[in-house]
Amino acid sequence: MRKRTGVLSRGVATKAAVALTLTAALCVGNAAGGTAAGAQDQASEVEEHLTEATKNSGGDLDLVNTIRTYSCDAVEDPDFYDRTSAERHDTKVPLTRVFDDLWYVGTQYVGQYILRTETGGFVLFDTQNNAAEVAEYTMPSLRTLGLGDKHPLEAVFVSHGHGDHDGGANQLRAEFGPDLDIYIGSADAPGKAYDPELIDSGIAEPQEMTVGGTTIVVQSIPGHTPGALNFLIPVSQGKERHLMLLGGRQGHPRGVEAAKGYLTGTERTYRLVDEYDADGSILTHPTSDGSLVRMQAIDRAGTRSPNPFVIGEDRTLRAAAIWRGCAAAWLASVDPATDVPVWRVVSLEIEQPEARAKTVTAQLETGWGSPDTEPGWGVVAGQTVTFGVTGSRDICTAVTDDTGVATCTLDRGLRPGQEVTASFEGSSNAESVDLPANSTLRVAAR
Ligand SMILES: [Zn+2]
Structure with a gap:
């Protein structure tokens, strides 16, 4: 049976002051002449934003070590991620319960989250790399969690159209048939054979979608790919309710226009976190935002209480500001003509x-x-x-x-x-x- 999925648009006008302050547009400054002075200016522009990313941690070492390090790596040390990620592809992360109603499974490099909805079904965020991984990770995990008539798979959300995120989508379509909704940003949809449902990549405002009684917020952040998405996912632990941001940080894109879009995406992310009071973040590249470290902390301690993913609204907002600073530094490093304000x-x-x-x-x-x-x-x-x-x-x-x-x-x-x-x-x-x-x-x- 096809589940009804409502899409509601939600404005972000309630914090007018924030919106006004943050809409400072890119302003083009230094001439791109390649002169020594120009190069010097640009080096300092990069440096200024790297400093921004560090300072906005407010001295919080957890944010420095988990968010700042991995978000600015491409600017400071382009080989850093590749150098440290090779073994992550091969290191399996078994089905790990991170909240009462949220699990991760995959490898240390990339994987997927499984959310249990209000009505007892499941929603997947990302699909693993390929059919073999759907067989190895996704299907056994869903069965372990009770997949069946009473607990159906209700929808799949793809964070963006790269193969390490939607490579398993064809197999999910084959397993679950034509009625399964697989959502993707419309700009990443061309050429996809799994007949996705489209989320309009041209809409900047967050949109609320209700699946199985659970409301998920979706927002387009073109940059890493043209159809990249943010999600806000409601989770619970005992009587506590929390809101996790899934997104905000994927690798910096090549090309000046994409880098500009990526920066805009991080600024949208900051406003999203502020507007909805998200109090933690997760990512399907779990190393890149500290998700892996937090899962390991749960494993080591043998308990989810206190939950290491819950870092509070202020610190989640700081994390978003750090992503923004790293994105501005990246843009300055690929575009000598760019001069954007420090946040x-x-x-x-x-x-x-x-x-x-x-x-x-x-x-x-x-x-x-x-x-x-x-x-x-x-x-x-x-x-x-x-x-x-x-x-x-x-x-x-x-x-x-x-x-x-x-x-x-x-x-x-x-x-x-x-x-x-x-x-x-x-x-x-x-x-x-x-x-x-x-x-x-x-x-x-x-
Ligand atoms: Zn990607």
Whole structure:
């Protein structure tokens, strides 16, 4: 029986400030003359974005080691991935449960995720390399998980049209017949023999699709391939619900236009993570975003609690900013004419407010924070922070001083249990984008 799959478009207008700040378009700067000065400029443009990727980790070593290293590798050390991936092709990862309703199976190089839907069926993300791997990995895994009339395979989503992701699709079509929906970005569909359902690669906005009662968000990010996709996948662990980003990081494409598209895709990814509050990421190349390290941690500890894939909204957003910095560095390395702004993740830290206090303060910082002396990084001075207090109409704005601190005086003293919120709308110019930031802290009892 063919399952109904609803497609709803969802706008991303609710965070207008983010959208406005982040739509800073590519601006063409340095002339492509190949002069010594031009080459120097371009080397520093590459360097600037590599620094961006590092600094946006905020000093988080997990992000540096799992996200930054693999996302910038193609720029810093083009052979890095190949050198370290050869053995990964041959190292099998058995069916591994990463959430109550999500499993991975394949090799350390590439594989697929199996999601159990609300109605008890299954959805696959990617298809393995070929028919032999469908027989070796996919079918036994689905049977182990209870594949049958009550637990059918409901849909397959292909992240993009490269053979290591859709090479098993013909075999899945042969196994499951003409009614199985196999989705792919429309720009990657030409020449595919497995009769895919198309997701319009021309639509930039995220789209929500419901399969077996489970809503999956799909977004086009042309770049790695013209039809490449992001997914947001709802997962659960006990009573906790989480939202994993599948995407954001595939290898950097050759060619200037593709590299520009790839950069745009990472910026879309940042907005997607921000809009939906994704709190972790997975990838079907599990080495490239730390998924493998996290699966190994589950194996070693023999438990999924706490789940190493859940890294929180702020850190997932930082991961997206790191991908963006690496993509900008890659574009600068392939296109001498490109000059794009640096993105800086801003942290906004509220000083613990106490009951009866009438003053609230918060500090705006980027990179390593106050000790960061790299030009453009560190404390953010001269920017407006808006404070609010729950249960009060008091809105107070203040401008950050030379140490990045904004101080506001409220009309009334704070009460225990109230929450102080602070927000920074972000700012941008031709050279840089300081990303928006928000923070909330509960008033302490005295
Ligand atoms: Zn690929």
